[in-house]
Every structure is written in structure tokens, then in C-alpha cells.
Amino acid sequence: xxxxxxxxxxxxxxxxxxxxxxxxxxxxxxxxxxxxxxxxxxxxxxxxxxxxxxxxxxxxxxxxxxxxxxxxxxxxxxxxxxxxxxxxxxxxxxxxxxxxxxxxxxxxxxxxxxxxxxxxxxxxxxxxxxxxxxxxxxxxxxxxxxxxxxxxxxxxxxxxxxxxxxxxxxxxxxxxxxxxxxxxxxxxxxxxxxxxxxxxxxxxxxxxxxxxxxxxxxxxxxxxxxxxxxxxxxxxxxxxxxxxxxxxxxxxxxxxxxxxxxxxxxxxxxxxxxxxxxxxxxxxxxxxxxxx
Numbered sequence: 001x002x003x004x005x006x007x008x009x010x011x012x013x014x015x016x017x018x019x020x021x022x023x024x025x026x027x028x029x030x031x032x033x034x035x036x037x038x039x040x041x042x043x044x045x046x047x048x049x050x051x052x053x054x055x056x057x058x059x060x061x062x063x064x065x066x067x068x069x070x071x072x073x074x075x076x077x078x079x080x081x082x083x084x085x086x087x088x089x090x091x092x093x094x095x096x097x098x099x100x101x102x103x104x105x106x107x108x109x110x111x112x113x114x115x116x117x118x119x120x121x122x123x124x125x126x127x128x129x130x131x132x133x134x135x136x137x138x139x140x141x142x143x144x145x146x147x148x149x150x151x152x153x154x155x156x157x158x159x160x161x162x163x164x165x166x167x168x169x170x171x172x173x174x175x176x177x178x179x180x181x182x183x184x185x186x187x188x189x190x191x192x193x194x195x196x197x198x199x200x201x202x203x204x205x206x207x208x209x210x211x212x213x214x215x216x217x218x219x220x221x222x223x224x225x226x227x228x229x230x231x232x233x234x235x236x237x238x239x240x241x242x243x244x245x246x247x248x249x250x251x252x253x254x255x256x257x258x259x260x261x262x263x264x265x266x267x268x269x270x271x272x273x274x275x276x277x278x279x280x281x282x283x284x285x286x287x288x289x290x291x292x
Contacts, residue, residue: 010135014114019123021132022104022112026051029058029106036103036146038065039117042080049087060084060091063150065099068198071168075119078168082161093161095204096153097242102130103146111139152217152241154205164204167197199254202244206257214245214257215270219287220279228286231271238267 014021026033026048033052040062052058062081070076085091102118105111114130116122133139156164171193218238223229226237239246244259251260258266271287274280281290 010133010138012132012134014112014128014130014132016116016126016128017124018112018114018116018128018130022123023047023051025104025106025110025112025132028110030055031057032059032061032105032107034061034063034103034105034143034146035118036063036099036101037118037122038067038099038102039070039075039119039122040064040077040081041074041119041121042077043120044118044123045077045080045084049084052088056089058088058090060088061094062091063094063096063099063146063153065097066095066156066164066201066204067097068194068201071164071197072171072194075117078161078165082158082165085158085161093156094150094153095156095201096150097205097244098240099153101146103142105139105143105146108136108139108143110134111142113142148221152214152221154207154209156204160200160204163200164197167193167200171197202252202254202257202259205242205244206255209257211256211258211266212270212273214242215263215266216274218242219267219270219274220289223280223287223289228283228288230286231267234267234287235264239263 022044029052033048048060052060062084064076064081066076066078071078081093085093102114102116102122103111104114104118111133112130113133114128116126116128116130122128133142171190215238218241219234221241222234222237226233229237245257246263247260248263249260251262253259271280271282275282278290280287282288
């Protein structure tokens with residue numbers, strides 16, 4: 001449902017249900033469709049495939065959070081996401097830990113910023129609220145901000161999606177068996193398979209990157225976004241962006257990337273390296289971007 005006319009304002013207010021508006025936005029996309037949502041269910045993905053299948057040049061970019069709990073609960077339908085990536089050849093999926101934003105952009109002509117995930121409940125059943133934007137300058141800024149933030153994540157190739165989809169399916173079976181049984185052996189199998197799936201997700205984050213480069217990117221991103229920051233202020237912001245990388249309960253190395261307790265040490269190394277490169281500076285209290 002829409003409130004306000006686009007002839008009166010540069011935006012329209014969206015209240016539930018808003019599925020018709022979303023699918024109209026998908027239909028208007030000619031060259032690029034950007035979907036940002038931590039939770040994604042199968043029915044909207046099926047509908048998107050039906051709408052865009054005859055647009056071979058359309059670039060479909062999906063940004064989501066492949067959290068293990070979301071996969072196991074079905075809040076993120078990894079099987080349907082994999083099927084969509086197979087059907088629509090120009091689909092790219094980016095894994096962005098800590099993602100909470102729900103933003104949908106068709107070319108640079110229309111954008112929705114909303115509380116609604118890309119789920120049947122979000123589009124139809126839940127009480128959601130958002131805005132539909134028409135101003136190309138505002139849309140371009142939103143898109144640029146998202147793309148900049150997305151650079152902190154990692155591209156997930158189709159083969160990895162298939163591996164995660166199969167692993168999730170297997171895990172659900174093991175969990176059902178473990179839930180029905182007090183057999184400790186079954187529970188150990190489930191825990192082992194869960195850990196294997198978690199490592200595969202960590203490997204997806206690590207692909208093509210180093211620990212040092214990841215932390216450098218996060219430090220630069222946060223200083224550009226927030227301005228001058230102390231190290232104490234940087235720490236929780238970095239942990240919020242990538243909780244897996246900054247998990248205080250573990251200490252492991254996946255494909256050369258360090259996940260776990262030593263993350264503050266890597267933050268310090270990134271700060272010092274960027275300072276030596278002349279990219280950032282330290283005024284005795286706070287870190288700041290160096291004026292070029």
C-alpha cells in the first residue's frame with residue numbers, strides 16, 4: 001500500500017502489505033537489480049525469477065548474511081537462493097556478516113528502504129514500514145553506500161552456494177534425529193556437521209583475502225563513515241561489522257585468515273600499517289584519515 005503521490009514528493013510511504021510495490025520495482029529493473037536483506041524466503045525468489053527470466057542482460061546482485069542459524073531455521077532459504085543463481089546467469093551473491101539493512105534498488109530509478117526482509121511475511125503478513133524513493137541522486141548515494149559497505153563482505157560463487165545448500169539440508173536431517181533422540185552419538189554427529197558448515201562459511205569470508213587486508217578495509221571504512229575515532233571506539237564497531245572474525249571465544253585459522261581472540265592485535269597492526277603508508281594519522285587520542 002502506498003501513501004503520498006510521487007507527483008507531490010520525491011518519495012512515497014510504504015505500509016504493509018507492499019508485495020505489489022516490490023514486484024513492480026523488480027519489473028522496472030532493466031539493467032541492474034540490487035537486493036539487500038538478511039532473511040530471504042523461497043516464494044519471493046521464485047517470483048523474481050519469473051519476472052526477470054526474459055531479461056538476459058539484467059545484473060542481479062543479492063547481499064545477505066549467511067549465518068548458520070539463519071540457514072538452519074530457514075529464515076534464509078539457501079536452496080531457493082541457489083536455484084535462483086542457477087536460473088538467472090548474471091546473479092551474484094555477497095555474504096556480509098552483521099547485515100541488517102533491507103534495501104531494494106532497481107537501476108538508479110527506484111529504491112525501497114524498509115524494515116521488511118525479502119520474505120513472504122515481510123511482503124504480506126508482517127507490519128512493516130518503509131519508503132519508496134524516486135530521486136536519482138538519493139538512490140545513487142544509497143547504492144554507493146551499500147556497495148562500499150558490501151566490499152567488507154565476500155562474493156559467494158555458485159559452487160559454494162550448492163555446498164552450503166547441501167550441508168544445510170544434511171544438518172536439518174541430523175538435527176531432527178538428534179532432537180528426537182537422547183543418543184549422544186547422534187548429537188555429536190550433528191555438532192560435527194554444524195562445525196563443518198560453520199568452517200565453510202568462514203572459508204567463504206576468507207576467500208581471496210588476508211587477515212591484514214580485511215582489518216585495514218574495516219578501519220578505513222569506519223574512519224570515512226564516522227570521522228575521528230579512538231581505538232576503544234573502533235573496536236566495537238569492527239566487531240559489529242564482522243562478528244565471526246572478532247569472535248572472542250575461538251582461535252582458528254581458515255585459509256590463512258585468523259578468526260578469533262587475537263582480532264584486537266590485528267586491528268593494531270592495521271592501524272600502524274595504514275599510518276606508515278600515510279593513509280591515516282593519530283593525533284595522540286584519535287585515529288583520523290590523513291588529508292591527501
